[in-house]
Amino acid sequence: MRGKLITLEGIDGSGKSTVAGKLQENPAIKAFEPVFTREPTKGTLTGDAVEKAIQSDTDQLAELFLFTADHAEHLAKIVKPALEKGKIVISDRYSDSRYAYQGITLKTHLENPLEWVKNLHRDWTIVPDLTFLFDIRPEVSIQRCGKRGEQSKFEKIEFLRKVREIFLRLAREEPERFIIIDASRSPEYIEKEVTEKILEFLSRN
Numbered sequence: 433m434r435g436k437l438i439t440l441e442g443i444d445g446s447g448k449s450t451v452a453g454k455l456q457e458n459p460a461i462k463a464f465e466p467v468f469t470r471e472p473t474k475g476t477l478t479g480d481a482v483e484k485a486i487q488s489d490t491d492q493l494a495e496l497f498l499f500t501a502d503h504a505e506h507l508a509k510i511v512k513p514a515l516e517k518g519k520i521v522i523s524d525r526y527s528d529s530r531y532a533y534q535g536i537t538l539k540t541h542l543e544n545p546l547e548w549v550k551n552l553h554r555d556w557t558i559v560p561d562l563t564f565l566f567d568i569r570p571e572v573s574i575q576r577c578g579k580r581g582e583q584s585k586f587e588k589i590e591f592l593r594k595v596r597e598i599f600l601r602l603a604r605e606e607p608e609r610f611i612i613i614d615a616s617r618s619p620e621y622i623e624k625e626v627t628e629k630i631l632e633f634l635s636r637n
């Protein structure tokens with residue numbers, strides 16, 4: 433049987449990586465021996481290209497294709513092989529990040545960037561079975577990021593407000609896939625809630 437794909441999404445500083453780290457140490461989750469992964473990927477040709485792009489003044493369309501190339505590589509090398517082995521895959525960011533972020537950055541290039549970017553993925557991506565949306569006000573998430581955020585071109589309140597709106601719209605469009613998490617609470621509380629929801633989902637599927 434094919435495994436299950438669970439993704440963690442949300443704006444910068446919403447606490448996805450913190451919770452992903454906690455889940456890796458959580459005995460109830462560890463029992464399933466999940467594969468933990470992320471986008472952009474780390475230490476790969478495509479992931480390095482993405483990292484360079486987001487640290488520079490790269491054209492937004494070029495950036496989209498780099499993120500998407502990284503997604504293709506991620507799918508081919510990590511996600512698909514693991515799912516085919518029946519594994520549970522937990523990814524810190526995935527395609528919805530492209531829909532939400534590039535859905536905004538590409539507004540200067542395209543009339544309807546959200547639909548366009550979704551269409552670009554349609555025939556070859558694997559849609560997650562379950563997606564947690566870490567929802568938080570950008571004012572709070574940016575403050576959390578402190579110095580780290582000052583270097584990032586994406587960590588700006590006005591921009592993240594629009595990205596958050598798209599994430600919430602995506603969640604409204606697919607309520608059976610998304611679980612919205614109030615990410616303003618403590619990491620311990622969020623870890624507990626996400627763990628419970630994952631266990632509940634796995635017991636049903």
Ligand SMILES: Nc1ncnc2c1ncn2[C@@H]1O[C@H](COP(=O)(O)OP(=O)(O)O)[C@@H](O)[C@H]1O
Pocket residue numbers: 442443444445446447448449450451576577615616617618619620622
């Ligand atoms: N629930 C939380 N409450 C307060 N601070 C948090 C919480 N979760 C994460 N942080 C802090 O906020 C910053 C961003 O968290 P991180 O997990 O890296 O977010 P993301 O992966 O979503 O960008 C880090 O400094 C982290 O220690």
Ligand SMILES: Cc1cn([C@H]2C[C@H](O)[C@@H](COP(=O)(O)OP(=O)(O)O)O2)c(=O)[nH]c1=O
Pocket residue numbers: 443444445449471472486499524525526527529530531533534584586587
């Ligand atoms: C995966 C992905 C990330 N991004 C953005 C989100 C982040 O601002 C940045 C790097 O992602 P990431 O390293 O996950 O940042 P963070 O830990 O702060 O959440 O790239 C996109 O714009 N499109 C994408 O498809």
